[in-house]
Amino acid sequence: MTTEHTGTPTLAELEARASAHRDRPAFGHSALISCDRLVRVFTTDGVEVQALQGLDLLVQEGELMALVGASGSGKSTLMNILAGLDEPTAGAAKVAGYDLLTMGAKERLRYRREAVAFVWQQTSRNLLPYLTAAQNVALPMQLRGKTRRTRKAERATELLDLLGVADCRDRRPQQMSGGQQQRVAIAVALANEPKVLLADEPTGELDSHTGEQIFAAFRTANEELGTTVVIVTHDQAVASEVRRTVAIRDGRTSTEVLRRTQVDAATGQESLISREYAMLDRAGRLQLPAEYTRSLGMRERVLLELEEDHIQIWPDDQEH
Ligand SMILES: Nc1ncnc2c1ncn2[C@@H]1O[C@H](COP(=O)(O)OP(=O)(O)OP(=O)(O)O)[C@@H](O)[C@H]1O
Numbered sequence: 001m002t003t004e005h006t007g008t009p010t011l012a013e014l015e016a017r018a019s020a021h022r023d024r025p026a027f028g029h030s031a032l033i034s035c036d037r038l039v040r041v042f043t044t045d046g047v048e049v050q051a052l053q054g055l056d057l058l059v060q061e062g063e064l065m066a067l068v069g070a071s072g073s074g075k076s077t078l079m080n081i082l083a084g085l086d087e088p089t090a091g092a093a094k095v096a097g098y099d100l101l102t103m104g105a106k107e108r109l110r111y112r113r114e115a116v117a118f119v120w121q122q123t124s125r126n127l128l129p130y131l132t133a134a135q136n137v138a139l140p141m142q143l144r145g146k147t148r149r150t151r152k153a154e155r156a157t158e159l160l161d162l163l164g165v166a167d168c169r170d171r172r173p174q175q176m177s178g179g180q181q182q183r184v185a186i187a188v189a190l191a192n193e194p195k196v197l198l199a200d201e202p203t204g205e206l207d208s209h210t211g212e213q214i215f216a217a218f219r220t221a222n223e224e225l226g227t228t229v230v231i232v233t234h235d236q237a238v239a240s241e242v243r244r245t246v247a248i249r250d251g252r253t254s255t256e257v258l259r260r261t262q263v264d265a266a267t268g269q270e271s272l273i274s275r276e277y278a279m280l281d282r283a284g285r286l287q288l289p290a291e292y293t294r295s296l297g298m299r300e301r302v303l304l305e306l307e308e309d310h311i312q313i314w315p316d317d318q319e320h
Pocket of ligand 1: 050077078
């Protein structure tokens with residue numbers, strides 16, 4: 001309540017306002033991954049490139065979601081930050097309780113060993129060539145040093161089995177197909193029970209059938225182990241299989257597609273409903289799709305009208 005006659009709030013009112021603000025939950029407080037106005041600037045030969053330009057992203061625990069975007073839009077930059085391999089220039093990024101901006105070297109190491117895991121596009125980058133599949137899976141557990149030796153071997157077998165590559169147990173990477181190597185790589189990534197599994201174009205080097213098997217392995221990790229999975233992909237088949245696909249454009253999240261299955265009450269038939277949403281940032285900014293604005297000749301200014309349950313956007317009627 002303001003003191004309308006003077007326009008000046010009392011001290012008690014100011015205190016009430018401040019505490020209301022303090023008690024309001026922080027942005028993304030319940031999310032497992034939260035990126036808040038994330039910025040990453042690269043400077044090469046005095047030239048600045050803004051790879052991330054205030055990116056907002058929330059991922060809830062237990063999600064399996066895809067990130068898509070044109071080449072150069074900032075996907076790999078974001079993944080490297082989430083993996084703890086790179087540091088943001090500004091903004092906030094928190095994953096599984098770790099603050100990616102302020103964590104020190106020791107905490108960063110623990111974060112990378114225990115909280116997140118990564119699967120790369122290049123199959124050769126994921127596995128050590130001179131170790132068998134089982135030894136590759138046991139290695140992260142060895143580095144972490146918290147698992148008994150017999151348990152390590154057991155867990156390696158369980159994971160290889162879960163991902164359908166138990167028969168590769170004693171083979172080295174060059175004795176496996178690309179698809180088998182990627183499934184073993186997922187087993188390696190899951191060895192220390194990470195909260196988050198990140199994958200950058202994991203099906204990029206594979207044919208579509210093998211790509212489907214790899215995607216099924218990520219789904220297994222998500223459904224059976226509860227691991228939160230974020231996959232960067234150009235693969236339309238992968239992007240259309242997940243419940244949520246977030247598009248990145250020019251270093252920001254621009255649109256989001258949500259899918260759900262609907263069962264027809266009369267026939268019992270299932271159909272997939274997919275809806276595209278535009279992202280509204282916390283300052284209220286909204287990016288309209290270029291094809292929409294172009295088709296209506298919208299440029300610098302648009303007319304807004306608030307209706308009861310929606311907002312109308314019209315081309316500028318004062319334009320000469
Ligand atoms: N280490 C770096 N030094 C300078 N510029 C960089 C660096 N890494 C990325 N960039 C630039 O940042 C922008 C975003 O790059 P990024 O690799 O994140 O895009 P991407 O969406 O992953 O692209 P792609 O799909 O081709 O992998 C690009 O303009 C890129 O040239």
